[in-house]
Amino acid sequence: MTTTILDTGLDTGLLATDRVDGQAGGSGVADAGTSPATYDAMRHAMVASQLRTNAVNDQRVVAAMARVPREQFMPADVRSIAYRDTAIPLGGGRYANLPMATGRLLTEAYLTATDRVLLIGAATGYTAAVLSEIVGSVVAVESDPALLAVARTALAGVGNVELVEGPMAEGHPGRAPYDVLIVDGAIDSVPDALIAQVRTDGRVAAGIAERGLTRLASGRKTDGGFALVAFVDVECVTLPGFETPKPFKF
Numbered sequence: 001m002t003t004t005i006l007d008t009g010l011d012t013g014l015l016a017t018d019r020v021d022g023q024a025g026g027s028g029v030a031d032a033g034t035s036p037a038t039y040d041a042m043r044h045a046m047v048a049s050q051l052r053t054n055a056v057n058d059q060r061v062v063a064a065m066a067r068v069p070r071e072q073f074m075p076a077d078v079r080s081i082a083y084r085d086t087a088i089p090l091g092g093g094r095y096a097n098l099p100m101a102t103g104r105l106l107t108e109a110y111l112t113a114t115d116r117v118l119l120i121g122a123a124t125g126y127t128a129a130v131l132s133e134i135v136g137s138v139v140a141v142e143s144d145p146a147l148l149a150v151a152r153t154a155l156a157g158v159g160n161v162e163l164v165e166g167p168m169a170e171g172h173p174g175r176a177p178y179d180v181l182i183v184d185g186a187i188d189s190v191p192d193a194l195i196a197q198v199r200t201d202g203r204v205a206a207g208i209a210e211r212g213l214t215r216l217a218s219g220r221k222t223d224g225g226f227a228l229v230a231f232v233d234v235e236c237v238t239l240p241g242f243e244t245p246k247p248f249k250f
């Protein structure tokens with residue numbers, strides 16, 4: 001199925017940039033003994049300058065992102081830039097999504113305390129940690145075993161997150177149906193296999209890569225079908241394993 005993207009309600013007031021295909025700007029900066037107080041200050045600055053100013057207006061999302069120490073989910077050599085408004089390199093060609101992009105996705109998912117969430121693109125576990133503070137349970141799927149190993153360490157003791165290693169495009173049907181599907185990155189389209197794991201009237205929020213740009217979109221699954229409505233063009237990391245084959249041209 002090709003995901004239907006409607007431009008109704010598209011927010012063009014935020015920064016629109018080229019898609020990030022594993023090409024984050026800047027290199028890692030070593031964490032030379034940055035103090036916890038400094039990280040706290042950077043976290044609250046992120047909330048004030050990146051979230052509150054960019055329509056991340058669900059106070060539960062804001063509060064969770066203000067609590068979760070993002071630096072603990074980053075490689076040591078990039079912890080000091082964990083709160084920058086850019087994609088952060090995680091290794092193996094993968095990048096952590098921008099805080100604002102993740103915050104907007106979670107906001108537009110209209111999360112509730114009882115939700116069962118399927119998160120695609122777990123990476124090192126940061127978004128799963130944020131979700132764990134808001135919803136009932138999270139199943140987080142990641143295809144990169146090295147990233148997942150970091151997530152398992154960082155999320156040790158968090159009881160409502162299940163980390164699953166496997167193809168992200170396949171999700172985790174064993175725990176379906178889910179109330180919410182969140183794709184924390186941009187993909188060409190949302191596969192049928194993932195939509196099938198969302199209950200009727202369930203919510204979907206995802207990044208979509210289209211014509212060299214990335215945008216965020218959300219929607220609901222109904223008895224009559226499924227469509228996403230794009231709500232902002234914004235820099236968003238792309239996830240591997242969702243590439244749509246290009247038709248051969250003579």
